[in-house]
Amino acid sequence: MNIVEIIQKKRDGRPLSAAELRYTVDGYLSGAVADYQASAFCMAVWFNGMNDDELSAFTEAMRLSGDTLDLSPLGITVDKHSTGGVADTVSLIALPIAAACGCRIAKMSGRGLGFTGGTLDKLESIPGFRTRLSEKEFFGTVEKYGFSIIGQTGELAPADKKFYALRDVTATVDSIPLIASSIMSKKLACGADALVLDVKTGNGAFMKTPEAAHKLAGALTRIGRLAGKRTAALVTDMNQPLGTAVGNAVEVAEAVSVLRSAAPGRLTELSLRIAAEMVFRSQKAASIEEAQKAAAAALESGRACRTLAAVITAQGGDAGIIDDLSRLPHPAHRLTVCAGEAGFLTAVETEEIGRTAMMLGAGRLRKEDGIDPAAGLVLSKKIGDRIEKGEPIAELMSAREAVLPEAAARLKKALTVGEAPVSAPPLIYQTEES
Numbered sequence: 001m002n003i004v005e006i007i008q009k010k011r012d013g014r015p016l017s018a019a020e021l022r023y024t025v026d027g028y029l030s031g032a033v034a035d036y037q038a039s040a041f042c043m044a045v046w047f048n049g050m051n052d053d054e055l056s057a058f059t060e061a062m063r064l065s066g067d068t069l070d071l072s073p074l075g076i077t078v079d080k081h082s083t084g085g086v087a088d089t090v091s092l093i094a095l096p097i098a099a100a101c102g103c104r105i106a107k108m109s110g111r112g113l114g115f116t117g118g119t120l121d122k123l124e125s126i127p128g129f130r131t132r133l134s135e136k137e138f139f140g141t142v143e144k145y146g147f148s149i150i151g152q153t154g155e156l157a158p159a160d161k162k163f164y165a166l167r168d169v170t171a172t173v174d175s176i177p178l179i180a181s182s183i184m185s186k187k188l189a190c191g192a193d194a195l196v197l198d199v200k201t202g203n204g205a206f207m208k209t210p211e212a213a214h215k216l217a218g219a220l221t222r223i224g225r226l227a228g229k230r231t232a233a234l235v236t237d238m239n240q241p242l243g244t245a246v247g248n249a250v251e252v253a254e255a256v257s258v259l260r261s262a263a264p265g266r267l268t269e270l271s272l273r274i275a276a277e278m279v280f281r282s283q284k285a286a287s288i289e290e291a292q293k294a295a296a297a298a299l300e301s302g303r304a305c306r307t308l309a310a311v312i313t314a315q316g317g318d319a320g321i322i323d324d325l326s327r328l329p330h331p332a333h334r335l336t337v338c339a340g341e342a343g344f345l346t347a348v349e350t351e352e353i354g355r356t357a358m359m360l361g362a363g364r365l366r367k368e369d370g371i372d373p374a375a376g377l378v379l380s381k382k383i384g385d386r387i388e389k390g391e392p393i394a395e396l397m398s399a400r401e402a403v404l405p406e407a408a409a410r411l412k413k414a415l416t417v418g419e420a421p422v423s424a425p426p427l428i429y430q431t432e433e434s
């Protein structure tokens with residue numbers, strides 16, 4: 001096989017065979033295919049796309065480029081993935097709910113990078129919580145309580161890592177087939193039988209429009225189906241933070257509050273829906289309606305909350321946080337932000353809210369950076385809410401007092417207050433399934 005001929009074929013709009021795609025992926029990882037050739041390949045895909053067979057073969061080649069997890073000893077397993085949002089604490093709520101409904105979830109999670117948070121960082125804000133477990137502890141926790149979350153072990157899809165870094169510097173990140181294969185190569189390497197994908201759309205998401213998110217959701221579910229996995233992808237809103245808390249300990253506190261009170265709201269609603277999809281896709285309910293009832297019952301009865309407490313204890317954490325949130329890390333400094341004018345919240349620059357939390361110390365710019373577990377913010381208003389002049393609208397938390405005024409100004413600038421009320425954007429735009 002010859003990489004120049006493969007590039008030429010893709011350039012001319014002809015589909016590549018599975019063998020040609022394997023050759024490209026393996027060759028790039030080994031160094032036999034040069035950066036400039038892989039760049040030309042990505043650009044040819046950017047222009048000409050991939051059909052489903054190519055998508056599936058390319059994903060599979062990347063999945064097999066590194067370690068893969070064998071979850072078969074656990075029976076039917078299900079996993080959940082979000083393309084990344086702000087105040088997106090769904091995993092910490094939906095996993096205990098789904099586990100309380102009989103699902104088995106052995107989840108490897110990532111750290112936050114840029115303006116979106118990572119579940120691992122959030123969990124590590126719980127005193128004592130261990131995200132490194134032996135395989136025996138990991139599987140044992142799933143068998144006993146239904147779920148466990150750990151940091152990534154081994155090397156998942158190293159070919160994707162190399163391609164992603166290259167795409168970043170060759171203007172080829174924003175290609176649906178390349179994004180979909182990238183996400184699915186890593187997700188499929190984690191070994192679950194069913195997958196629920198939360199594809200965010202809006203000004204705080206990677207996919208800015210519902211149309212683009214819908215296309216991505218379609219590609220993700222097609223890859224899932226061809227890999228023999230029951231896959232659902234929901235396109236959900238990120239034109240404002242999903243919950244109210246942005247950070248690590250504050251997001252854990254919000255998740256615990258939802259599990260304790262089952263108080264309604266967008267975060268609760270989406271968590272219940274994702275949990276129900278997990279229950280249905282892993283065949284623990286005969287219909288999505290039945291799964292929704294089971295999820296609601298697990299939340300309202302307190303069973304989901306007790307499941308989270310049990311998993312925190314099993315992973316060495318202080319489950320006392322459930323009844324006493326003051327056991328979570330405290331920020332050294334707080335600042336209450338009050339509204340400068342009266343009106344209605346009409347728009348939020350969501351990415352800016354995420355960046356404000358980062359500025360306070362909640363996120364990292366580079367992979368090596370540390371985070372402050374107590375830093376972050378709580379934005380208590382949602383689009384459509386009435387705001388009175390002088391009313392507290394947000395609380396900022398940081399170890400560094402000096403950044404608070406600048407962060408407050410940045411947060412205020414990210415909010416648009418208008419005279420007339422507007423309706424809230426939809427929460428779920430659509431669902432794709434395989």
Ligand code: URA
Nearest residue numbers: 164178179180182183
């Ligand atoms: N996230 C990924 O994992 N890969 C992409 O290509 C884009 C977003």
Ligand code: CA
Nearest residue numbers: 072075076077
């Ligand atoms: Ca299985």
